[in-house]
Amino acid sequence: xxxxxxxxxxxxxxxxxxxxxxxxxxxxxxxxxxxxxxxxxxxxxxxxxxxxxxxxxxxxxxxxxxxxxxxxxxxxxxxxxxxxxxxxxxxxxxxxxxxxxxxxxxxxxxxxxxxxxxxxxxxxxxxxxxxxxxxxxxxxxxxxxxxxxxxxxxxxxxxxxxxxxxxxxxxxxxxxxxxxxxxxxxxxxxxxxxxxxxxxxxxxxxxxxxxxxxxxxxxxxxxxxxxxxxxxxxxxxxxxxxxxxxxxxxxxxxxxxxxxxxxxxxxxxxxxxxxxxxxxxxxxxxxxxxxxxxxxxxxxxxxxxxxxxxxxxxxxxxxxxxxxxxxxxxxxxxxxxxxxxxxxxxxxxxxxxxxxxxxxxxxxxxxxxxxxxxxx
Ligand SMILES: *Cc1c(COP(=O)(O)O)cnc(C)c1O
Numbered sequence: 205x206x207x208x209x210x211x212x213x214x215x216x217x218x219x220x221x222x223x224x225x226x227x228x229x230x231x232x233x234x235x236x237x238x239x240x241x242x243x244x245x246x247x248x249x250x251x252x253x254x255x256x257x258x259x260x261x262x263x264x265x266x267x268x269x270x271x272x273x274x275x276x277x278x279x280x281x282x283x284x285x286x287x288x289x290x291x292x293x294x295x296x297x298x299x300x301x302x303x304x305x306x307x308x309x310x311x312x313x314x315x316x317x318x319x320x321x322x323x324x325x326x327x328x329x330x331x332x333x334x335x336x337x338x339x340x341x342x343x344x345x346x347x348x349x350x351x352x353x354x355x356x357x358x359x360x361x362x363x364x365x366x367x368x369x370x371x372x373x374x375x376x377x378x379x380x381x382x383x384x385x386x387x388x389x390x391x392x393x394x395x396x397x398x399x400x401x402x403x404x405x406x407x408x409x410x411x412x413x414x415x416x417x418x419x420x421x422x423x424x425x426x427x428x429x430x431x432x433x434x435x436x437x438x439x440x441x442x443x444x445x446x447x448x449x450x451x452x453x454x455x456x457x458x459x460x461x462x463x464x465x466x467x468x469x470x471x472x473x474x475x476x477x478x479x480x481x482x483x484x485x486x487x488x489x490x491x492x493x494x495x496x497x498x499x500x501x502x503x504x505x506x507x508x509x510x511x512x513x514x515x516x517x518x519x520x521x522x523x524x525x526x527x528x529x530x531x532x533x534x535x536x537x538x539x540x541x542x543x544x545x546x547x548x549x550x551x552x553x554x555x556x557x558x559x560x561x562x563x564x565x566x567x568x569x570x571x572x573x574x575x576x577x578x579x580x
Contacts, residue, residue, distance in 0.1 A: 205518050206390045210561040211454075215446060222442040235438030241445050245401060248363075248448060251378040253410040255402045256436035257417050260359040260386020261288040263400035264329070266434060267355045267382040268296055270412040273326050280320050281329040281357075282312055283527035284546045289331055289357045290527045299536065301325070302528045304545045308479040310492070310553075311338035313545070317346060327353040332361030332376050334522070334555075335392070335458075335489040336481055340366050340379045347380075354380030358403075360489035362393050363455050367483050376484070377403050382413070387436075387444060392458070392489050393451050395440040457560040458488040461567065465491055465556065468571035474498060474578045490522055491558040494549070501551045509554065511577045517570050520555045 212219065222237070229235055242254040257263050268279070275297040281289055283302035293300040304316040310333045317328065328347055330338035338356075347354045358377030362385050365373045377383025385391075387399030402417075404410050412429075415421060420431030436444075447454075466477045476494040480486055498504045509519045526547070527533060528540045556570060 205520060205555075205557045206559040207561040208389055208394070208559075211559070212396075215450065218446045219443055222446055223439060226438050226442045229438075232438050233435060235441070237438050237441040237445060238436055241436070241441040241448070242401075244445060244448055246403070248451070249375040249378050249403060251375070251383070251403045252405040252407075253403065253413075255404075255410070255413050255417060256441065257400045257402060257434040258436065259398040259434075260357075260384060260388060260391075260400040261292060262417075262432070262434040263384035263386065263402045264288060264355065264357060265292040265295065266413055266416045266432065267384050267402050268292060268298065268327070269416045269431070270382070270409055271327060271353050271355075273298055276324065277326040278322060278324045279327045279329060280317060280325060281527075282331055282333070282546075283529075283543055284310060284523070284549055285331040285333060285357070285527065286359070286523060287527070287530065287532075288359075289329055290530075291532065293329070294533065294536075298326075299324070299539075300527065300533065302526075302540060302543060302546075304543055305333075305549070306339075307494075307545050307549060309336060309338075309481055310334060310549065311336065312343060314339055314342035314346060317343065321346070321350050321352075325350065325352060327355060328380075329355045329357055330380070331357040331359075332364060332484075334478070334492050335361050335364060335487040336478075337361055337364055337366040337376045337484040339483060341368050341483070344379065353382070356380045356383040358383045359386035359388075359391060361487055362391070363451050364487045365485045367485075369483075378405065381406060382409060387440065392454060392487055393444065393447060395436075395447075396443050397437075397440050399436045399440045399444065400434075401436070454560045455487045457562075458558055459486070461558050461562050462486070462488045462491050464564075464567045465558075465571065468567075468575065469493065472575065472578055488558055490555045492522065492553050492555045495552040495554070505552070505554055508574070508577050512570075512573060515569075515573045517573055518557055521553060522555055524550065526550050
């Protein structure tokens with residue numbers, strides 16, 4: 205699905221230098237590169253604070269811990285997302301309340317969100333799935349009205365612009381109270397190991413998040429609140445400092461691939477190409493197609509994926525089991541509502557390879573094989 209080796213070879217000298225500098229300094233933890241990266245990313249995102257941490261799941265957990273919620277408080281989030289988003293809610297003894305997504309954008313449907321708000325609702329976690337932002341104007345208006353926190357799970361959309369109704373552009377992850385991201389190697393801004401970050405414009409939340417991520421420490425060996433230990437190591441920060449300089453170019457490369465796929469598939473009645481929202485740019489963490497009405501979509505999709513695999517083409521389902529059907533949430537089952545849109549999408553989505561190093565030959569090969577299967 206990605207080609208990280210070839211991407212590395214293009215920036216090999218810069219990366220090797222940066223890594224050797226860290227080894228030479230031997231400041232493996234909290235070296236200068238970590239603060240530099242936080243500063244550089246804050247500038248890129250145009251956000252006041254960036255707090256680096258160990259991975260994207262920790263970022264979500266720490267953000268939620270910093271809000272001072274009580275056990276049993278309800279957090280509304282999509283069922284149609286990667287498990288990390290919803291898992292941390294249950295881990296903190298909060299209650300995940302699953303909201304339907306819009307079948308076109310794959311992100312939270314604000315009308316459905318409104319229906320789920322109760323006196324126990326304390327926060328909303330929108331996910332900018334596949335690289336396009338959730339409808340933040342609507343989500344923020346609902347949050348304001350009902351006094352709710354908003355934590356944007358921006359693991360898949362770093363660098364995407366949200367365009368408000370008034371034309372104002374802001375980076376995904378900087379609109380809610382807190383934003384979180386992941387630097388897992390295959391993410392759009394990927395490290396060479398694990399990494400994550402939390403963003404906020406709020407002074408008090410910044411202090412709280414920094415403390416939570418560092419054993420609840422206010423000053424050395426004084427621990428005021430229960431926290432955790434979550435750090436981005438210096439080597440990863442050094443690598444990310446270089447890759448951040450290439451992020452816009454990487455996004456453009458992904459968009460070029462997506463445009464190619466769009467042109468190849470736009471007139472095929474069996475599949476729908478990704479919807480492009482007018483309120484967001486799309487950074488195409490995934491290129492996800494939707495099967496239109498075919499008789500048995502899951503069977504048809506499996507046959508398509510097998511056919512592609514026989515031709516050496518990987519294709520993936522993100523995600524085959526939605527949150528409301530995961531065994532880990534059985535304890536909450538009785539309160540889950542039916543989720544027809546999420547179930548419908550889960551049976552029909554599939555993603556094709558997309559990364560920064562794809563060439564026209566590969567794209568021609570992949571699109572010709574997909575089309576060959578669809579006309580059968
Ligand atoms: C990748 C991802 C995460 C978690 O990131 P890790 O760094 O793997 O912990 C969380 N949410 C979403 C939507 C993701 O895609």
